[in-house]
Amino acid sequence: MTHPHHLRLPSPAGPALTGHLPFADAPGVPDPIEVTSRWLTRGGRPWFPVSGEFHYSRYPAAEWEEELLKMKAGGVTAVASYVIWIHHEETEGRVRFDGDRDLRRFAELCARHGLDFVPRIGPWSHAEVRGGGLPDWVLARDCAPRTDDPVYLDAVHPWFAAIAEQLSGLDRAHGGPIVAVQIENELYDQPGHLLTLKRMAQEAGLSAPLWTSTAWGGVRLPPDELLPLYGGYTETFWTEADGGWPDTCRKHFFFTHQRDDEGIGSDLRPVTVRGSEPDAFADRFPWATCELGGGMAVSYHRRPHVDPDDIGALGLTKIGCGSVWQGYYMFHGGTNPTGELSTLQESHATGYPNDLPVLTYDFQAPLGEYGQYRRTYHELRLQHLLLADFGHLIAPMESALPERRPDGQSDRDTLRWAVRGDSGSGFLFVNNHQPHEPLPEHPDTSFTVELPDGGGTLSLPGTPVTVPTGAYFCWPLRLDLAGLRLEWATAQPVCTVDVGGRTVLVLAATDGIEPELALDARTVAAVSTPSGDVTPADDRLMVTGLRPGTDALVEVDTAGGERVGLLVLDAATARTAYRGTAWGAERLVLSTDGVVFDRDEVRLHGSGAATSFAVLPAPERAPAVDGVPAEAVADGVFTRYAVPTASGVGDFDAEVTLVRAAGPAPGTVTGVQGRASAPDDKYFDTVAAEYRVEVPDALPPGTLLRLHWSGDVGRAYVGDTLVADQFFSGRWWDIGLDRLPADALRAEGLRLRVRVLPLPAGAPVHLPEQAGGAERAAVTRAEWITRRSRSVRAG
8 A cells, every 4th residue: 555645835935035134244255144034145155054062172172173174074064162151260360261271273273174163152151061151250249140230241241352352353354264153042031131242242342244042942032133043952961850751852853843942941941931932033034053962961860862863863854844054062072171169060069950970071972072983973974965065955945844744742653754845846854763762664655746836746756665664864856967857866865076077966875765766858868877777757767776885876968968977875885975175176985984184184083993995086096094005996986995904903801900899879869959969979989889990001092991881970080080970871981091191190000990889779860771780880891992093195
C-alpha cells in the first residue's frame, strides 16, 4: 500500500520588507549586510550564516587558531563568544585582557581566517558562570542589576569602554570581522534597559551592522532596535530531576512555524511572560537563531545525554522550519578558568538553581573541551556544506507544511516533513528522528509537491521508498546545475566542486533509501552512469540502481554544451567529506581524521593511525605528508594518498592503582528550588575512592587520559590542585594531558590523583539510561588516547 504525502506551496505573501529597520553597515564596504523581513543579505545576495559559540576565555590561547580552523572546516562562518565580565574583572579596577583573556587577539584570529565575529557583550551573560558573569563587586553594590539603576550603569560604562578599546579598528568600517553585537542575554521584560545598553555600547565606540538580542520566552524588545535571535535545545540541565523529557525540547523535532522556545532559561524566569506573545516579531524580522543546542551541559541534579543524531535532526529540522541563520551553542566546549577569589561556575552557593561542575564546560559539543572531534561535528558539517553552496537559494524560500501533519507532540506516527520553495524550485525536508522515543519507519512513502504560480507539480520518487527509523534528510527539487535541471534526487546535496572545468554536485545517500536521480530530459544531450539504469519517463530521464560510493559518478552532457557530474556518496563516506582551498584550488577531501585548511597546508587531526585520505580533484603532484611523498592510487573518481604510520602511534592502557576504596556515600543536600546540591568539598578528602594514575614521560602533545568510570562526582588533582572534574552521566571522562601543570606534575613524580564519590541511593538526580552503576565509585579502565597532527603540503 502506497502512502502518498501532499503539500501545496502557497504563493509568496508579497515582497519582503526592506529598509524598515535602523540597521546599517559601514559606508563603502564591498559586501554590505542588510536585513529584510524574511532573510539577510550580504553584497546584495541572500546570506545564510552559520555561527558557532566558542568561549575564548575558557580555552588556552595557544590553541585558539587551530580550533578556529576546525570550526571553519566544520562549516562555521561566524564565531560567537560571550565576553564574560567576571573572567576579565574579577577585582574591581583590575581589567585583564592578557593570555586566555585576550579578546582582541581572538577577534584578529577570526579575521585572519575569514571568520566573522559576534561578541556577546552582556554585561549579564549567564553562560553557566558565577553571577551570570557579573563580578561579585558589582553584585555587592546597593543597586538593581540589569536595570537602568544609575549605580549599576555606572559600573557598566567603563566595562563597555574597555571592550570597545579592545575591539577598536576591528569593525566593518576598518575591514574587521565584527558583523553583530549581542546586548545582554535572556532579559525578557526590560526593553528600555536593552535600548539603554545598546546606546551605551555605541557611545563607547562599538559598531556593527547587526545588533541582536535573545528572543525566547516571549521577550519584549525595544521596537526595531535589536534583531531577535531564537534557540532550541534537544535536552535541558535546568529543569527538574523528575520532570522527564521536556515538551519544550520535544517540539523541536517537528516542523513548525513557531519560532519561540519558552523553555530556555525557564529556571530563571516565568515560562509565560505577561504581556508578551510568541513570535511577536515574525512580520518584521527573519527567523534567525543563536542557540540551537550543539550539545548540553550537565548539572548536579540533572545530567542529560545528547546523541549526535539528536543534534543533526534538530539542525536540519530548523532549516526546514524556516531558519535563515543557524547559530549553535556550544559548538566548542571549554574549561572554566581558575578564579583568584572564588570558583567561577554557576552554583547554589551563589543563589542559582543549578550546581555546575567547577571546571568542565565540555557541553557535549561538536568539538569538545580539549578539541576532541565528536560525531555531532560530522553530522552538522554535512548540513553546513549544503548551506555554503545553496544557502543563498534556501534563505528566500518560505517554509510550507503539508496538509496532513502531526496532531500534537504525542503523535509519533504521522510523517514529519516540510518544503522550502518558490515557484521554480525547492528543498524537501524529512525528519524521522527524535530522542528517547524512536519514531517508526514509513514504508511505501511518496510525495507530491505543488509549486505556486504555475510552477507545476512534482510527484516523487518514481518508486516509493521506506523512510527508516532515525533518518533525517533533505532532497533537492528542480535544482539547476550549469544548464542541467535535476528534477529531484532521493539523496541530500552536500556541495559542488569544480573538476577540470566540470561542475560536480556531490550528494549523500541515506542508509536504507536507494538513490534515484530524475533529470529533465530537455536539458540533457547525453548521460552515462557507472552502475544502474537510465530510463526515459515522460519528459525525464530516471537514473536508478546506483551503488553509492566514490565511483558513483553520473556524467551528463547538457543540451547547452556543458558537462555536469552527479556523484552519490554512501552515507558513511559523505560524513568524511571536507571542502576547502588546498594546494591552489578548491578541493574535496575525504578523511576519517579531522581536516583543517590553512593556506598552503592541510592538517589531519586524529589518532595518527589513519592510513590514507582521498582528494577530488587531485593536485598535479602527489602531496607530501610530514615531508614524505604520499603514494597515490585511484579510489573511484578520487585519488587516494597513503599516509605513513606515525611513530609511537596507538592508544594504550594507563597504569591505575586503587589507593583508597570509597566510603559510604554522603547524604543528599538540597539547595535552591529544592534541587540536589553537589557534595561538599570535604567528602573528596574523606569518602571518595582514590586512584593514582602514572603519567608516562614524553607522551605526544594532545594526548588524552580517558577514564571509564562510574560514581557521582569525579575530580582529578595534581598535588592539591584541582585540574579536572566531571559529574557522572554514563560517558567516559577525558582529561587533556596538555592542560596539566607540567612542573607540578613532575614534582608529584608524574602522578595524577583521581577521586570519585559514590552516588547516594535514591538521590533526586536524573541520570540517563546509559548511566548505570552510579552508586559504585570506581575507575574500571583508563587509557591514553594519542592524537596527532599530520602536515600535508604540496608535493
